Amino acid sequence: MTGSRSAVTFALLLLLPAVLYILFIVAYPLVETVNLSFTDAALKPTVNFVGTKNYQKIFGGEFPEVIGRTFVWTFFSVLIKMVIGTFGAVLLNAAVPGRALFRILTMPPWVVPIAIGIFMWGWMYNGQFGMISGLLQNFGITDGPIAWLAYGHTAFWATIVTDVWIGVPMVTVYLLAAMQSIPKDLYEAAWTDGAGRFYRFRRITLPMIVPALITMSMLSLIATFNSFDIIWILTRGGPSGDTTTMIIDTYKTAIGSYKYGEGAARAVMICLFLSVFCFFYFRVVSRINTGEQR
Amino acid sequence: MKRKIKSPKPMIDRYRWYETAAIYAGIFLFLSFVLAPFVEGFLVSLKPLSSLFSSPYNFWPEKGSFDAYITMWESVPGFWRYIVNSLFISGTVTVVVLILVVPAAYAFARFEFPGRGALLGAFLAVNMFSGAVLLIPLFRLMRSLGLLNSYFAMIVPGVAFLIPTATWLLRTYMMRIPRELDEAAWVDGASRLYTLRRVILPLAMPGIAVVAITTFIGAYAQQFIFALTFNSKTEFMPLAIGLFAYFGRQEVVWNELMAASFVGITPVLILIVFLQRYLVAGLTAGAVKQ
Numbered sequence: 001m002t003g004s005r006s007a008v009t010f011a012l013l014l015l016l017p018a019v020l021y022i023l024f025i026v027a028y029p030l031v032e033t034v035n036l037s038f039t040d041a042a043l044k045p046t047v048n049f050v051g052t053k054n055y056q057k058i059f060g061g062e063f064p065e066v067i068g069r070t071f072v073w074t075f076f077s078v079l080i081k082m083v084i085g086t087f088g089a090v091l092l093n094a095a096v097p098g099r100a101l102f103r104i105l106t107m108p109p110w111v112v113p114i115a116i117g118i119f120m121w122g123w124m125y126n127g128q129f130g131m132i133s134g135l136l137q138n139f140g141i142t143d144g145p146i147a148w149l150a151y152g153h154t155a156f157w158a159t160i161v162t163d164v165w166i167g168v169p170m171v172t173v174y175l176l177a178a179m180q181s182i183p184k185d186l187y188e189a190a191w192t193d194g195a196g197r198f199y200r201f202r203r204i205t206l207p208m209i210v211p212a213l214i215t216m217s218m219l220s221l222i223a224t225f226n227s228f229d230i231i232w233i234l235t236r237g238g239p240s241g242d243t244t245t246m247i248i249d250t251y252k253t254a255i256g257s258y259k260y261g262e263g264a265a266r267a268v269m270i271c272l273f274l275s276v277f278c279f280f281y282f283r284v285v286s287r288i289n290t291g292e293q294r
Numbered sequence: 295m296k297r298k299i300k301s302p303k304p305m306i307d308r309y310r311w312y313e314t315a316a317i318y319a320g321i322f323l324f325l326s327f328v329l330a331p332f333v334e335g336f337l338v339s340l341k342p343l344s345s346l347f348s349s350p351y352n353f354w355p356e357k358g359s360f361d362a363y364i365t366m367w368e369s370v371p372g373f374w375r376y377i378v379n380s381l382f383i384s385g386t387v388t389v390v391v392l393i394l395v396v397p398a399a400y401a402f403a404r405f406e407f408p409g410r411g412a413l414l415g416a417f418l419a420v421n422m423f424s425g426a427v428l429l430i431p432l433f434r435l436m437r438s439l440g441l442l443n444s445y446f447a448m449i450v451p452g453v454a455f456l457i458p459t460a461t462w463l464l465r466t467y468m469m470r471i472p473r474e475l476d477e478a479a480w481v482d483g484a485s486r487l488y489t490l491r492r493v494i495l496p497l498a499m500p501g502i503a504v505v506a507i508t509t510f511i512g513a514y515a516q517q518f519i520f521a522l523t524f525n526s527k528t529e530f531m532p533l534a535i536g537l538f539a540y541f542g543r544q545e546v547v548w549n550e551l552m553a554a555s556f557v558g559i560t561p562v563l564i565l566i567v568f569l570q571r572y573l574v575a576g577l578t579a580g581a582v583k584q
Contacts, residue, residue, distance in 0.1 A: 010486045011405035014397035015413070018457055025454035029431035036430060084327070091320045095307035104327055108332060111573070112559040113380070113510050113564050115518045115534030119555060120331035123338060123548060136471025168328065173574055197313070214521055226424035229518045233538065247426045249558045253581055254430045255523055265429050276302050278422045282415065 036264035045232050054265035058288050060121045070245040074224045076165045081220055082213060084164065085171030090201065092172065093179045110169035118233040121162045152242030155235050162230050171216050178212035179205060211288040218281040222274065246270050339552035346549055366550035372528060373554055376536035383445060383532055384513035385451045391460050391509050396502065399464035400490055404476065420458045423518050425451055438526050447524035448517060456512055460505045467501030468494065507572045514562065533558045
């Protein structure tokens with residue numbers, strides 16, 4: 001039934017609406033981005049082909065610095081998410097009363113509109129009245145108020161912390177699921193042999209969740225690289241460009257200054273990086289799967 | 295397998311008192327991080343404006359009241375409208391995604407056709423682009439279609455980026471429905487469409503429900519960039535953008551804004567208590583099992 005010609009026709013008909021939709025809303029804009037990147041498209045009515053001028057221009061400017069900053073930002077965000085996520089998953093996996101409630105309490109940052117969570121962070125980072133600066137002063141750790149979003153390096157880390165906060169629930173829940181799928185027999189056998197809790201974690205839990213850790217790191221890497229809302233709401237890429245990542249830079253150029261052509265060239269660069277990540281993601285996932293089947 | 299002795303709590307899961315204390319301390323630390331902005335936001339919503347802008351910092355509201363929850367309805371005009379817009383946009387996105395994804399997932403789950411693997415890969419590759427990367431041509435596309443400043447400007451692009459995950463999830467679910475059922479219906483002379491409608495759809499309902507929930511929550515949580523860029527009309531704004539517009543102003547009435555944020559997110563927070571296991575099922579089926 002499944003291989004005949006009429007079956008193939010039927011399957012393609014079923015796929016047609018979704019495929020057309022994606023072609024129209026994702027594939028066509030993707031091609032269009034590449035096309036635009038070789039033009040001087042802007043608000044003016046005429047569009048001229050300018051060759052690689054846009055690329056020469058962005059690489060002659062601050063763009064290499066923006067790329068470097070984006071990679072540092074993404075690297076630390078993903079790393080911290082993984083560390084806190086693993087920490088959280090181990091704790092929520094412990095057989096203590098109340099864990100069902102604790103698991104639910106982990107979810108809110110994931111499900112509330114991202115922007116609203118960020119508003120609340122915006123207030124927390126406020127130097128005069130916010131919680132972080134306020135508590136640090138109350139406990140006598142810092143002398144004066146710290147306006148976290150006003151200085152380059154604190155704003156950089158503040159946006160990372162908020163990005164981590166948004167990503168942690170998903171990582172935690174995913175790693176927790178991976179931990180729960182580890183056969184209990186392994187732990188019992190190790191326990192019978194006298195292995196301690198920490199030893200069991202290092203020799204059983206950690207190796208068994210490596211595939212999940214890799215998969216989640218890759219997914220987080222792609223999501224973090226694309227992160228827009230957090231930086232835009234908290235700092236708009238400032239102060240003086242210190243939190244401007246590639247996405248923010250593209251947005252400012254294209255939507256803020258109406259330089260569609262130059263913006264498109266930036267977007268193409270982002271797509272190139274994302275394709276590389278995606279390539280590795282697919283390779284890793286297929287390797288993990290063939291490893292499991294053996 | 296040897297039968298194990300049943301006890302209320304296996305020995306391996308027993309902790310010494312200091313281990314239990316360490317676990318609770320760790321969980322407290324972890325949840326403090328996760329919930330801190332909500333705690334702060336809630337306390338801010340209770341503080342009168344005068345005590346909000348005073349030093350030194352007070353964690354607890356001294357003259358706390360729920361006044362902001364009453365006054366905000368006047369100072370954030372159109373608040374109801376924003377919530378309704380948010381729900382309407384997310385709801386429409388979910389319906390459109392389901393209409394596109396149910397047949398596509400069935401095709402991927404059941405039929406062999408040339409290029410199936412590549413097409414599925416291409417579907418998943420869509421996941422790697424956020425709307426932000428494709429914003430320039432999407433903006434031009436929306437403009438030439440005349441959709442700027444309408445609900446569609448937020449719905450149409452929103453749908454596209456939720457299709458891949460939904461397809462993947464539902465395909466995984468449908469692959470677990472025994473093939474024999476399709477074949478039996480086929481032998482009985484049912485058409486393919488009839489089989490899909492009368493045999494597969496009812497059986498796939500739980501899976502479709504999971505996909506609907508995850509898609510809705512995704513759409514509700516992520517309506518920012520399209521709404522920010524493609525719509526400037528107040529009457530169509532979703533909650534996040536509606537409130538964001540107030541943040542840009544000179545005098546931000548923070549306690550009312552926090553109160554509004556809380557009222558806006560409460561429905562989702564209540565929902566998540568009941569629906570969290572679907573969300574977990576969605577996440578793990580989509581990524582663990584291939």
